[in-house]
Amino acid sequence: MVGLGADGWAGLGDGARRALREAEVIVGGARQLALLPDEFTARRITWPVPLRPAVPKLLAEHAGRRLAVLASGDPMFHGIGRALAEEAAPAGVRVLPHPSSVSYACARLGWPVETTEVVTLVGRPADRLAAALHHGRRLLVLSAGAATPAEVARLLCDRGFGPSPLRVLEQLGGEREHLHQARTATELAADGGEFDPLNVIAADCVRAPDALRLGAVPGLPDEAYEHDGQLTKRQVRAVTLAALAPAPGELLWDVGGGSGSIGVEWLRTHPTCRAVSVERDRVRAERIGRNAARLGVPELRVVTGEAPAALAGLDRPDAVFIGGGLTAPGLLDACWAALAPGGRLVANTVTLESEALLGQYHRRHGGELVRLSVARAVPVGGFTGWRQAMPVTQWTATKPTGPAAGTDDLPTPGAPQ
Incomplete structure (x- = not known):
């Protein structure tokens, strides 16, 4: 794998040039392949669309041949390198990186790389940028094309960050490199502007004075959500997320999603977290999707259906939250059985019937049973x-690891203990 910059062949070191000269097959994007010298005799193949499903087939077709893959900048930074390493195993891939667009951009702007947050919109919805918007933060947005700067500007305005200065950096590292002067998101959204498709967007985040402040920890303001009253309120939500204890890469089932607040805030804790929200009401399920997009986690998967039947076929969760429907026959059993050993189950209720059921499970499986009470000052x-x-x-209970993690000791819902 050879990382290629906007300067093309001229910017490659001896090792990268030698690897390309010796290749029998070279795969890359049309723009990247066009940067190679004409005298190359290797067969050139343009990546098909969609790219990721084509990787296994391409490797199989050219097994045993000297295969070179071109990538933009550092192939292992939001690039094709991850897919190739997963398919061919790290030992089967030699990576020759080039400085990434992030390195170039930070060098031009004078921003420390380690304190600059990077969000890629290449093949991803722009809504995911919303989770990274915090006053005073510096963001680099990896653009999907010429229209991305205006799209980013409109999103910032919609999320209350219209005063944020934006700069667009084009063709970084190449002869046609250009840095556009800063304009606020409001200004850029108004006129759009014309930009090279190969660009990176730099944002100095400035929240408008009247914009709702969203913190980096669970317990967002209730006003951040569209809801019909089915919403885990802010203080209880913060306690619930603390009990669920999200960690990078973990999967949550949010059963009885309501407005989706638990799944949304689980995902906002780390970009690698995953979540599925299960909601039987179609109108509410659609609302969950809107809340997720608005709050920067459009990857939240929404399953419309009644649990426990709707849980069939879902990946095994690391944590389960049950916010509604506790008395549905078999629901608690199904969630406990599906939970990975060492995983956490958290269930909330306000009814006496469901409270009695939780008491049974607490006696059987242990854990912690608490009552949360919130009072608000009113006139x-x-x-x-x-x-x-x-x-x-x-x-709240943690499923044991080892033999105790079996499901043969599950109580029958409603049975006397």
């Missing part, structure tokens, strides 16, 4: 008093 005539919200009973 009382000319004074101020406390209004108590309905208390929430929460059961």
Whole structure:
């Protein structure tokens, strides 16, 4: 795998040039292949679309031949390198990286790489940028093409970051490199602008004074969500996410999604977290999708159907949250059985019937049973008093590892203990 910059052949070192000269087959994008010298005799193959499913077939077709793959910049940084390493195993791939567009951009801007957050929109929805928007943060956005800067500007305006200065850096490292002067997202969204397809967008995030502040930890304001009242309220949500304890790469089942707040905030804790929200009401399921996109996690998978039947076929979860439907026959059993050993199950309820059921499971499986109570100050005539919200009973349990993780000791819902 050879990383190629906007400067093409001229920017390659001796090792990369030698690898390409000795190759029998060279695969890359049309733009990258056009940067190679005409005298090359190797067969040139342009990547098909979609690219990822084509990787195994291409490797199989050219097994035993000297195969070179061209990539933009560093192939292992948001590039084709990951797919090739997964298919051919690291030992079967030799990577010759080039400085990435991020390295070039930070060098031109004077930004430290380690404190600059990078979001790629190549083959990904622009909505995912919303999760990275925090006042005072510096962002580099890897662009999908000439229209991306205006799309980014519109998104920033929609999310309350219209005052943010944006700069567009084109053809980094090449002869046609150009840095556009900073304009606010509001200005760029208004006129669009014309940009080279090979560009990176730099954003100095500035939140508008009247924009809702969204923090980096669970417990976003209730106003951040579109909902019909089926919403785990802010304080209870923060406690629930703390009990679920998300970690990078883990998968959550959010059963009885409501407005999707638990799944959304699970995903916002780390970009590699995964979540499935299961909601039986179609209108609410559509609302979950809108909330996820609005809050920067459009990858939240929404399954419309009634649990436990709707859970069939889902990947095994590391954590399960049950926010509704606890008394549905077999639901708790199914969730506990599906949970990976060492995984966490958290269930919330406000009804006496569901509370009694959680008491049974607590006696059987242990864990922690707590009652959460929140009161808010409200006007009382000319004074101020406390209004108590309905208390929430929460059961949290960790599934044992080893023989104890079996499912043969599950109680029958509603059976006397």
